[in-house]
């Protein structure tokens with residue numbers, strides 16, 4: 596833990612961005628340009644990405660049906676081959692390319708590279724198969740890349756403690772763990788909705804600007820938060836118990852959203868303790 600504490604001090608000005616598969620194709624070039632400009636101003640990004648829709652599409656082409664239990668993909672060895680290929684290959688390199696085209700430097704890694712993400716089976720592994728929860732993050736490797744001026748771009752595939760077993764990790768869960776173990780103060784979750792939506796008294800869906808852990812629990816219980824939003828808020832609730840001060844959920848397609856989120860700290864929904 597001493598090692599992590601040192602890392603935490605050094606990465607305090609960094610922030611973690613989780614880019615959801617739902618929104619990757621819709622992210623404008625300006626998003627990456629803004630990311631580069633913010634980095635020059637001292638707001639250094641570490642990216643963890645998803646790619647659920649692209650995995651499902653590839654599985655479908657191979658004639659393998661996608662099944663989810665509680666938002667987690669049922670992952671056999673065959674499915675994991677596709678998950679790793681799509682996430683650590685296609686999607687990871689697409690993001691690296693786009694960052695480099697903005698003029699910034701980027702390095703793509705999966706959680707297997709340099710044992711970046713160590714994982715253990717989720718408690719309901721008997722239902723979902725080779726899905727993992729994060730047990731350790733190699734914060735030193737991420738910090739070294741940041742120190743060299745690179746944006747780390749991380750695919751959420753982890754290795755077990757033995758270094759042999761692979762695990763598919765939900766990208767929101769991975770991003771929360773990376774944010775916690777790096778000790779950054781902010782996690783920005785970029786997705787395809789402008790924040791957590793709630794239907795008001797007149798039946799209009801509105802973005803909640805700020806939401807607490809207690810309010811989230813109530814919205815999950817009532818069904819107002821469901822599906823892909825559940826792993827986001829669960830990861831958020833877990834990481835704000837530690838160093839992370841706030842988690843912002845924003846729509847990546849909105850112009851200027853990253854600057855609003857990172858420099859101004861007010862965008863989409865802000866999840867606080």
Ligand SMILES: Nc1ncnc2c1ncn2[C@@H]1O[C@H](COP(=O)(O)OP(=O)(O)O)[C@@H](O)[C@H]1O
Pocket residue numbers: 614615616617618645646647785786787788790791792793819820821822823824825
């Ligand atoms: N209360 C809510 N507010 C906004 N979106 C919600 C809510 N509850 C569930 N969702 C769903 O969560 C989705 C985002 O999760 P997901 O599709 O997994 O995105 P990503 O690929 O970015 O992780 C939204 O498109 C929406 O359908």
Ligand SMILES: CC(=O)N[C@@H](CCC(=O)OP(=O)(O)O)C(=O)O
Pocket residue numbers: 614615616617644645646647648650666667668678726727751763764765766767823
């Ligand atoms: C265990 C699990 O469900 N893993 C996810 C990993 C990708 C992901 O989370 O992508 P999004 O952020 O786009 O949803 C999956 O296989 O789809």
